[in-house]
Amino acid sequence: MPYDSLPADAYIPPGQVAVDGLLGSAMALSEHGRLRTLPEWNNGALIKMFTPEARKQNQTTDWYGEHAGKWLYAASLAVGRTGNDTLRKLLLKTAGYLVANQEADGYMGTYSPQLRITSKASLQHQKSWDVWSLGCMVLGLLELNKEIPDERYLGAAKKIGELLLKTFGDGAANITNYGTRYGYSATVVLDPVVELYKATHDQRYLNFGELIVKEVEQRDGLRLIASMQKHKDLETVADGKAYQIIWNLTGLAKLYEVTHKPQYLEAVESAWKNIRDYHLTITGGPWGGIGKHKECFNTKGYWNPSGFVETCSIMAWIQLNKLLLHLTGEARYAQETEKAAYNALLGAQLSDGQLWTYHSFTNGRIFAANYNDCCPSSGAMALEELTSIIYTKRQGGIACNLFTPGSATIALSPNNTVQLIQQTRYPFDGKIKLIVKPSQKSSFPLFIRIPDWAKDAVITVEGQKINKDSISSGAYYRLVRDWDQQNVIELDFPMPLRVVRSAEFATMPQGTADMYRADWFAVTKGPLVYAGNGLIDHKDRERNFQLSPEKISSFFTPVSGRQNQQAVYFRFDPGGIAPLIFVPFYEAGGRKTGGWRLAWFQNQID
Numbered sequence: 001m002p003y004d005s006l007p008a009d010a011y012i013p014p015g016q017v018a019v020d021g022l023l024g025s026a027m028a029l030s031e032h033g034r035l036r037t038l039p040e041w042n043n044g045a046l047i048k049m050f051t052p053e054a055r056k057q058n059q060t061t062d063w064y065g066e067h068a069g070k071w072l073y074a075a076s077l078a079v080g081r082t083g084n085d086t087l088r089k090l091l092l093k094t095a096g097y098l099v100a101n102q103e104a105d106g107y108m109g110t111y112s113p114q115l116r117i118t119s120k121a122s123l124q125h126q127k128s129w130d131v132w133s134l135g136c137m138v139l140g141l142l143e144l145n146k147e148i149p150d151e152r153y154l155g156a157a158k159k160i161g162e163l164l165l166k167t168f169g170d171g172a173a174n175i176t177n178y179g180t181r182y183g184y185s186a187t188v189v190l191d192p193v194v195e196l197y198k199a200t201h202d203q204r205y206l207n208f209g210e211l212i213v214k215e216v217e218q219r220d221g222l223r224l225i226a227s228m229q230k231h232k233d234l235e236t237v238a239d240g241k242a243y244q245i246i247w248n249l250t251g252l253a254k255l256y257e258v259t260h261k262p263q264y265l266e267a268v269e270s271a272w273k274n275i276r277d278y279h280l281t282i283t284g285g286p287w288g289g290i291g292k293h294k295e296c297f298n299t300k301g302y303w304n305p306s307g308f309v310e311t312c313s314i315m316a317w318i319q320l321n322k323l324l325l326h327l328t329g330e331a332r333y334a335q336e337t338e339k340a341a342y343n344a345l346l347g348a349q350l351s352d353g354q355l356w357t358y359h360s361f362t363n364g365r366i367f368a369a370n371y372n373d374c375c376p377s378s379g380a381m382a383l384e385e386l387t388s389i390i391y392t393k394r395q396g397g398i399a400c401n402l403f404t405p406g407s408a409t410i411a412l413s414p415n416n417t418v419q420l421i422q423q424t425r426y427p428f429d430g431k432i433k434l435i436v437k438p439s440q441k442s443s444f445p446l447f448i449r450i451p452d453w454a455k456d457a458v459i460t461v462e463g464q465k466i467n468k469d470s471i472s473s474g475a476y477y478r479l480v481r482d483w484d485q486q487n488v489i490e491l492d493f494p495m496p497l498r499v500v501r502s503a504e505f506a507t508m509p510q511g512t513a514d515m516y517r518a519d520w521f522a523v524t525k526g527p528l529v530y531a532g533n534g535l536i537d538h539k540d541r542e543r544n545f546q547l548s549p550e551k552i553s554s555f556f557t558p559v560s561g562r563q564n565q566q567a568v569y570f571r572f573d574p575g576g577i578a579p580l581i582f583v584p585f586y587e588a589g590g591r592k593t594g595g596w597r598l599a600w601f602q603n604q605i606d
Helices: 021-048 052-057 064-083 086-099 132-147 151-171 190-200 203-218 224-230 242-259 262-278 310-330 331-348 374-385 549-555
Strands: 017-019 308-310 363-365 391-394 398-402 406-413 415-424 431-438 442-449 458-461 475-483 487-492 498-509 512-524 528-532 556-557 569-572 580-582 597-599 601-605
Touching: 017 021, 017 374, 021 086, 021 331, 052 190, 052 415, 064 086, 064 132, 086 132, 086 151, 132 190, 132 512, 151 190, 151 203, 151 498, 190 203, 190 242, 203 224, 203 242, 224 242, 224 262, 224 475, 262 310, 310 331, 310 374, 310 556, 331 374, 331 528, 331 580, 374 528, 391 406, 398 406, 398 415, 442 487, 458 475, 475 487, 498 549, 512 549, 549 556
Parallel strands: 398 442
Antiparallel strands: 017 406, 363 597, 391 398, 406 415, 415 431, 431 487, 442 475, 458 487, 498 512, 512 528, 512 601, 528 580, 528 597, 556 569, 569 580
């Protein structure tokens, strides 16, 4: 099968989709905040570090060079989405400056000649982020070239590619020796290498991608495919660093896209299931860091309400799910994207549009990352990834994957353009009016995702209710009909308050008995996770409430009338404490440094 044959779902260009509501507000906040300020922040420090003078003076093996590529990527998508002329001019100015500072051999990083990947004398390669940053730059340049085609941008990306081929191609140097995390910070370049292949059709990039996988599978401690074939936990791969592992999975999935070798997709899907089942918080973010590095997965089966979620890992998880939806069309990938976007991702964005958390916690304090930390750039990228998968093309029709106020215009054929409009308060309310307006009467399938929490979903088409027996939560409902030039579909996804329970425990080393066990509960409503807005009695993170599990929901009473309130709030009043207001997780703590939020509440201890 040729590499450019259509997978299950085709993305919709951002310029054809208008995003309003909660997601649209978050995107606008990011665009007017970080995306418009990064190139000039601190007198242009994150861009000027690419000049020859700055490179010569850089005696570190830092990762700050990633920001320019990530910004190019996110800003290009934002320009495509909004058409904003101010951001477009800034994008062109910044890209021109960066390309002008590319060196003759193709180098477009920030390291001194003594430390960069071309230095055979350097003893710092295993501590290096040089390949990582070059990979970010390739992705940024290629995304820019898609939005604003220009041979300068594609040419600059190809020159970096030539440098990588010269340095690592044909086994000239083993790439696993050129990055942190057992080399996993270098092998992430598989993703941009495959993108170079798709942009150029140059077989050398495909060969290089296969070589990267071969070298990973030959190195003790890595062996991602072999580990997944043996059903090992991802904590045991390299050092379990979530961001690097997930980005490597994305590269492997892209390699499957162009080679169709089943072992690649099988390994990725096995790893995805391992993450979903054992390594996600209730908010949908990959977590770890208890008793180990803050960004590394904990042991499978271990649970703690205060685990660390790195914003970079949220971004990588959203990208992986987006790609797997593209390749397979399966609802579970859209479901995880929605959960992570509305909870973990928005919960990491601060209210000024500039700052994001480095780490966030289901139970913990909000603390802003430094402007030049990695996570703020990743947060902006993740937001811009969402627009193109709200809808996708599928089987000659359209799939509705994410729900948000807004509209889209999608060409199904040269003679038939379909406008879709979502009128809704989602994610605060489960009622959605979906208006379908083809430019001419036609027949095509419309795939409507039914969220996995929507147990009694109702679909009404032009006033006629669909048989409930044909609607399954966690799947797509396929609607095929002869579409008039205006059609109304009404969706009703009931959103009762739901109580979710989890257990923290430790098991005997030589047995199955629990040494201790603490039961916890959280509450959700539709796609939103809720959290207590502050500490218990303004001072405590934990309290053993000892409530009857069947009666927990009875202690929550809806609250309305608060200033700027969009969602339903709840007053939690079990007695013995000052009543605590529950709000959506992303809103709890005031979206500012110092605010506390508690999603999990201890209930019983054995």
